[in-house]
Amino acid sequence: MKSIKELYRIGIGPSSSHTMGPRKAAESFGQQYPHAASFRVTLYGSLAATGKGHMTDVAIIDSLQPIAPTEIDWEPKIFLPFHPNGMLFKAFDAANQVIGSWTVYSVGGGALTEEGTPSPEMNSPNIYTMSSMTEILLWCEQTGKSYWEYVKECEDEDIWDYLNEVWKTMKEAIQRGLDSEGVLPGPLNLRRKASTYYIRAKGFKQSLQSRGLVFAYALAVSEENASGGKIVTAPTCGSSGVVPSVLYHLQQSRDFSDLRILRALATAGLVGNIVKRNASISGAEVGCQGEVGVACAMASAAANQLFGGSPAQIEYAAEMGLEHHLGMTCDPVCGLVQIPCIERNAYAAARALDANLYSTFTDGMHRVSFDKVVQVMKQTGHDLPSLYKETSEGGLAKDYEQM
Numbered sequence: 001m002k003s004i005k006e007l008y009r010i011g012i013g014p015s016s017s018h019t020m021g022p023r024k025a026a027e028s029f030g031q032q033y034p035h036a037a038s039f040r041v042t043l044y045g046s047l048a049a050t051g052k053g054h055m056t057d058v059a060i061i062d063s064l065q066p067i068a069p070t071e072i073d074w075e076p077k078i079f080l081p082f083h084p085n086g087m088l089f090k091a092f093d094a095a096n097q098v099i100g101s102w103t104v105y106s107v108g109g110g111a112l113t114e115e116g117t118p119s120p121e122m123n124s125p126n127i128y129t130m131s132s133m134t135e136i137l138l139w140c141e142q143t144g145k146s147y148w149e150y151v152k153e154c155e156d157e158d159i160w161d162y163l164n165e166v167w168k169t170m171k172e173a174i175q176r177g178l179d180s181e182g183v184l185p186g187p188l189n190l191r192r193k194a195s196t197y198y199i200r201a202k203g204f205k206q207s208l209q210s211r212g213l214v215f216a217y218a219l220a221v222s223e224e225n226a227s228g229g230k231i232v233t234a235p236t237c238g239s240s241g242v243v244p245s246v247l248y249h250l251q252q253s254r255d256f257s258d259l260r261i262l263r264a265l266a267t268a269g270l271v272g273n274i275v276k277r278n279a280s281i282s283g284a285e286v287g288c289q290g291e292v293g294v295a296c297a298m299a300s301a302a303a304n305q306l307f308g309g310s311p312a313q314i315e316y317a318a319e320m321g322l323e324h325h326l327g328m329t330c331d332p333v334c335g336l337v338q339i340p341c342i343e344r345n346a347y348a349a350a351r352a353l354d355a356n357l358y359s360t361f362t363d364g365m366h367r368v369s370f371d372k373v374v375q376v377m378k379q380t381g382h383d384l385p386s387l388y389k390e391t392s393e394g395g396l397a398k399d400y401e402q403m
């Protein structure tokens with residue numbers, strides 16, 4: 001597996017696969033053809049189906065238009081065989097002759113992949129020799145160490161500086177989200193709710209307040225993401241509210257030090273990395289179980305570690321976080337990362353705290369392993385019809401259009 005730095009990407013939302021990845025691809029193509037007279041970019045499959053709501057065109061045009069006029073072609077009915085999020089970039093000279101073309105795929109979490117020829121990113125080294133939870137759990141039990149120590153052994157020394165930056169960005173997104181009011185961009189005219197949840201939660205007694213605050217923090221980050229604010233993919237933009245809300249809530253309520261939060265982030269990153277490697281974190285490939293489901297697994301593991309869980313209990317918490325999101329579809333209304341995405345982050349954050357608690361009551365023994373759930377998630381995702389995989393053609397997205 002690659003560095004968890006490639007899982008936690010700091011950037012601008014609202015979508016890692018539909019905004020961050022295409023922006024990065026456009027910047028890279030623009031650098032290759034700085035003297036082009038014009039560009040044409042064809043978006044295929046899911047990228048075309050929900051690209052307008054996800055601001056894919058804005059990300060690409062922002063990157064290429066300063067070099068040369070850029071046109072976007074939308075092909076929502078054409079799915080390239082390699083991955084549902086395909087893009088074809090073409091550069092033209094002044095005589096309108098093609099001087100370069102590039103087919104590239106935005107495969108989730110802001111990552112890019114080329115079919116056949118590995119992209120530079122694909123060439124980045126695999127620094128983790130173990131890539132299943134079962135192997136890593138065994139290593140923990142044999143060495144007496146924890147998951148974050150495995151991360152420490154595999155990553156460069158600067159990983160803690162990087163995670164510190166990740167944590168700082170997450171906290172800033174929460175603060176901005178709590179301070180912001182008004183309506184989110186797009187045709188839904190959806191009002192921001194985080195600030196209201198926060199103030200109402202403060203009026204309740206402790207256990208209700210606790211739940212209300214974790215909702216407020218998750219809403220804050222997800223609303224920031226939906227409005228194109230700076231967030232961290234954890235593992236994606238659409239699911240970026242879950243991990244920060246759980247960690248921030250625990251830090252505020254239990255006084256966990258930043259150092260312990262960074263270690264929890266390391267473990268959460270390892271959990272997300274295992275899924276990214278063995279299945280997918282792309283809503284267009286496996287539905288929302290791969291985004292919010294994985295975020296919940298990451299946050300569950302992180303919370304359990306903070307409360308002193310054993311490696312087996314941490315694995316169990318992660319397993320429940322994902323298992324109980326199996327089959328969850330991706331059906332963003334109007335192609336925006338707003339309904340159901342924002343609320344879904346708040347629910348998943350609460351579920352992560354429940355998974356932590358549930359696991360804490362056990363000795364960590366259970367029947368279905370995390371690795372098994374990852375395999376099932378992958379298969380379930382492949383069995384889902386494409387209308388439930390970020391095309392905005394089914395589920396809630398369809399109902400909304402009929403209203």
Ligand code: SF4
Pocket residue numbers: 238239283287288289291292329330331332336337338340341390
């Ligand atoms: S429904 Fe889930 S997977 Fe789909 S865009 Fe929203 S957060 Fe991402």
